[in-house]
Amino acid sequence: MNQKHKKSYNFLPINHRDMEERGWDELDVLFVTGDAYIDHPAFGTPLLARLLEHHGYRVGIIAQPDWKNPTVFKVMGRPRLFAAISAGAMDSMVNHYTAAKKIRRNDAYTPGGIAGKRPNRAVIAYTGAVKGIFKGLPTIIGGIEASLRRLAHYDYWDDKVRRSILVDSKADLLLYGMAETALLEIAQRLHTGAHISELCNVKGTAFLSKTASEKAVLLPSFEMVSTDTDRYNEAFKLASLQENPWSAKTLIQAHGSRYLFVNPPALPLSEKKLDAIYALPFTRQPHTEYDQKIPAYEQIRHSITSHRGCFGGCAFCAITHHQGKTVQSRSQQSILDEISRIAEQNDFHGTISDVGGPTANMYGLRCGNPAAEKNCRRPSCLFPDMCNNLNTDDKKATEVLRVIRQQPKVKHVFIGSGIRYDLLSFQQQYFDDLLQYHVSGLLKVAPESTSGRVTKVMRKPGAEVFTEFLDQFRKRSRDLGLRQSVVPYLISNHPGCTLDDMIEVALYLKQQQLKVEQVQDFTPTPGSLSTCIYHSGKDPFSGETIYIPRSAKERQLQKALLLYHQTDSRTDILEALKICRREDVAVELFGQQDYQQTTKRPQKRRALAKK
Ligand code: SF4
Structure with a gap:
């Protein structure tokens, strides 16, 4: 085994030789992704693959396959249970085109930042290739592209309403949101002999059926929403009721003669479960087969994801639809353990580039009224004004930053994630510490607009609040x-x-x-x-x-x-x-x-x- 190959052993298999070294004759689950393979918890596919590995499944990753050459999907043979397919960290159309619909020249998730390593509508292309090669193999789609296109949806690039991506990809099951719990359950049930068609009740999944159900909330059909914008809005409004994972009902939307079922979302992960995921043995590196730098990795290599979810509810952002409104935070110890692992890296020179999530200053915050939270229908805890039930105590967030600053090998800790400045006025200590220790001269904040008419549509605070923050x-x-x-x-x-x-x-x-x-x-x-x-x-x-x-x-x-x-x-x-x-x-x-x-x-x- 040469040096490069020795190092690659620490990664999950990407070819048959890697499998042989582990003594495997087949995989249980094959992951296919539109991003390069970076074995780091900031990326969904490696995170889920490591989780399944931890639970005893034999997993392999095919990253950025040449979708025009189906044989590349065969490099590790037919998996025993299923293929899990994702476009990568971004929707492939957003990744490929600018707001003016011009082709982008770069792709941050590819070695050398080179564009063109994944197809348009990658989930559909990859699923088609996998289904063509492994006849009858269950295919499960997930990631941001599948998640946000789970219902009939307006597509800017086609300028029309498209069917659910589950219909267009012909996959067996769609996973939406953060998929750990659902993916594990699916793997366990398939492993114990269930047929993919029996998996109709897994939270955080969508599937197609020939029959409807009276218990579910019926949305206007694809045929209706694609021809009538009022029906489209009605479907959007009804679907928004599903965002509360505790009180959500199943949604149904007819597509032709079939019914798309969208089960309620998965419940947020407990601190313990979240900590366990971040303790998995990631190498925290891009795979050794890559010779060029990967821009997205360069940005996050010394950063920490301290939490997920966002209760801001901004109209233009789909995080709530994907990660959920409930902020799920890791424990201080779990974050410190990760800091220790970063500090051991040869390339670490003392700077942690970020400790955050979708919104940095939401770490440790949550609804202070569990009963209200379970029935809450507000899309935002902050807009149009801050909910009285919101706990804004900044103690956890300031404490974790203080402890990180004290770590022997850490010289600087910056906050690179976005900050909700309307929250900061309730987080005096965090505000002071942020300015004193965690800003490198420039603080990026996102008022998005200062015109009251526009911020109202955006569900953001207006100019008054921003001016107060600036002062x-x-x-x-x-x-x-x-x-x-x-x-x-x-x-x-x-x-x-x-x-x-x-x-x-x-x-x-x-x-x-x-x-x-x-x-x-x-x-x-x-x-x-x-x-x-x-x-x-x-x-x-x-x-x-x-x-x-x-x-x-x-x-x-x-x-x-x-x-x-x-x-x-x-x-x-x-x-x-x-x-x-x-x-x-x-x-x-x-x-x-x-x-x-x-x-x-x-x-x-x-x-x-x-x-
Ligand atoms: S009750 Fe208030 S604080 Fe709790 S989840 Fe709803 S909006 Fe947020």
């Missing part, structure tokens, strides 16, 4: 003698956002001397409330008609307004101001000198042309 941030940083700034993240072209709204946002940024580094142009990704509004032009809950910026020109002008400080944006901004009859604010936005230069430039060009 606090600046005052506290001054008191601590630190020169730190805020980098705001804002979305252009979100449903509800007009050019007038964007002018208001640009003026706000100018007044607060804030500069956006990168504009996030709204992309209607599967499963979110904002996507539903984008498609139907109405809020499914209030029925209110919402303005949707759709034209390429408006999209360009909205983006330019967010970049008011960049010279390249000025012509577009002047055009936007003219359309909205707001030329009066041009000087305020550009400053007198820049305004004069900008407005003179075309005249100069005309003069030159005459010569």
Whole structure:
């Protein structure tokens, strides 16, 4: 065994030689993923594969297979129980295309960042290949692409409502959300002789049936929602009732002559179970077969996932639909154990790049009223205002950061995950510690908009709360003698956002001397409330008609307004101001000198042309 090969033994098998070394003649479960194989708990497929391995199953991973060459799916032979298929950490269409539907040149989950290593609609392509080769083998799809496309859904790239991905992929079962409990149950039941068609009652799964059930909540059918936006909104609203895992009912949606059943979500994991997952023997490295760096790995190699779930309920984000609203936090000891493992890595020089989850300052927080939590129907604990039942005690979060800072090999601990700034005013100690120890000069926060009309659609706090946060941030940083700034993240072209709204946002940024580094142009990704509004032009809950910026020109002008400080944006901004009859604010936005230069430039060009 050469050196490289010796090291690869610590990874899960990726070929037949790896299996032979373990004395295996077949796998129990074959995992197929659209990402490179990075044996790290931040990635779903390796995490689930390690979990099954821990429970005694023989698992192997085929990462980024050439889907046009079916023989590559055979490298480890036919698995005994099933194939578990995922597009990877991102939906393959989001991974491939920008908001303007242009092809992206990079893929962060591939060695060298090279694009094109996975197909469009990867779940469908991989499932087709596996089914073609291993006739009759149960196929189970999961991951973000399958999870958020579990019901009939609007697809931005096709600009139409598509069927459930379970129907289009022809897989046997769909796993949605965080899949540990469901996948283990499926493996155990198949192992003890159950047929895949008998697995109709596993929480967190969806399946197809020829008969309906009177006990389930019937959604408008695919045929209805694909032709009628009101029925689409009705289905979205009914499906949202399923988000509470304690009180959820099964949903049914007819697709032609069959019925899609979506069972209630899996219950959140206990701290003990979550800790056990993070204690699995991950190598924390990309597989040794890769020669080039993988950008997504470089970002997370020294970071810690301290929790999962988010109770923010932002309209454009699908985390609640995938990870759930309940925040599930790891214990301090489990996090410290992982820090120790990171500290042993040769490439660790003392900096932990993140301790977080979907929202960093939600670590350790949860509903303080268990009875209310079990029946709660609010999509957010923070919007439109903070629920009285929410426990905002920052003790656990500050304590864990304090203890990490004290670890001998740790010099810096940064918070790279997003922060909910409206929560911070209830977390005084966390706020102070964040500024004093965990910000590297720039704190990224995401007001997403500062126009009240737009933040209402987004289910985010408005400008007032953001201004209060900015004042606090600046005052506290001054008191601590630190020169730190805020980098705001804002979305252009979100449903509800007009050019007038964007002018208001640009003026706000100018007044607060804030500069956006990168504009996030709204992309209607599967499963979110904002996507539903984008498609139907109405809020499914209030029925209110919402303005949707759709034209390429408006999209360009909205983006330019967010970049008011960049010279390249000025012509577009002047055009936007003219359309909205707001030329009066041009000087305020550009400053007198820049305004004069900008407005003179075309005249100069005309003069030159005459010569
Ligand atoms: S009762 Fe309040 S705090 Fe509890 S889950 Fe519901 S919204 Fe959140």
